[in-house]
Amino acid sequence: GAVVSQHPSWVICKSGTSVKIECRSLDFQATTMFWYRQFPKQSLMLMATSNEGSKATYEQGVEKDKFLINHASLTLSTLTVTSAHPEDSSFYICSARDLAGVGEQYFGPGTRLTVT
Amino acid sequence: QQQVKQSPQSLIVQKGGISIINCAYENTAFDYFPWYQQFPGKGPALLIAIRPDVSEKKEGRFTISFNKSAKQFSLHIMDSQPGDSATYFCAPQGGSEKLVFGKGTKLTVNP
Numbered sequence: 481g482a483v484v485s486q487h488p489s490w491v492i493c494k495s496g497t498s499v500k501i502e503c504r505s506l507d508f509q510a511t512t513m514f515w516y517r518q519f520p521k522q523s524l525m526l527m528a529t530s531n532e533g534s535k536a537t538y539e540q541g542v543e544k545d546k547f548l549i550n551h552a553s554l555t556l557s558t559l560t561v562t563s564a565h566p567e568d569s570s571f572y573i574c575s576a577r578d579l580a581g582v583g584e585q586y587f588g589p590g591t592r593l594t595v596t
Numbered sequence: 597q598q599q600v601k602q603s604p605q606s607l608i609v610q611k612g613g614i615s616i617i618n619c620a621y622e623n624t625a626f627d628y629f630p631w632y633q634q635f636p637g638k639g640p641a642l643l644i645a646i647r648p649d650v651s652e653k654k655e656g657r658f659t660i661s662f663n664k665s666a667k668q669f670s671l672h673i674m675d676s677q678p679g680d681s682a683t684y685f686c687a688p689q690g691g692s693e694k695l696v697f698g699k700g701t702k703l704t705v706n707p
Contacts, residue, residue, distance in 0.1 A: 484639075486639075512693055514693075514694070514695075522699075522700075523685060523697045523698065523699045523700050524640070524685070524697050526694060526695075526697075529693065529694065571637075573639045573640070575639075575695075577693055584630070584642060584645065585642070585689075585693075585695060586642065587632075587639035587640045587641065587642075588639050589638055589639045590637070590638060590639045592637070
């Protein structure tokens with residue numbers, strides 16, 4: 481149990497285009513999901529907290545107009561990187577909090593974004 | 597202000613040895629203390645976690661030791677195996693739902 485999926489697992493896009501990443505909790509409901517980015521050999525950096533049915537809360541320094549987050553259902557959150565640039569190339573990881581348990585966070589497998 | 601200090605940055609252990617990774621924190625509001633394991637190109641996976649009402653938790657070869665007064669908790673991997681080679685993160689949580697990640701420890705277990 482407690483499986484979180486992400487799609488796509490990797491994506492290459494051209495500079496100036498937008499790309500959407502999906503995060504799904506497959507066997508539990510998650511009113512809260514989190515989006516992280518991770519650079520090579522570094523720790524995870526929280527970008528935003530996504531709550532079902534409400535606006536996401538962004539961490540300081542994260543551009544909300546560039547990283548659009550939508551949490552439309554209890555099992556799906558999406559991150560859209562708008563007008564992507566090479567510096568947005570990174571490993572994006574989502575996690576979902578299992579309310580039915582004691583609040584553990586389960587992570588997706590990550591999405592590798594490369595902007596050319 | 598760094599809320600979580602994880603050490604060492606890297607660790608090399610022989611197969612069958614004990615791996616020990618430490619995490620020191622400052623925020624006394626933390627009430628959930630997990631360790632995550634991450635393999636290259638994958639998302640982190642919850643390995644083991646502890647609440648502050650107990651001082652130790654063991655699951656198979658993995659043990660968390662928790663010292664509330666010292667504001668420290670550690671991960672012990674007994675009988676370390678090459679398959680344990682990964683990056684380990686402590687990520688305490690409290691109050692808000694956010695995990696506060698340490699910088700990670702790259703563990704290499706030599707055969």
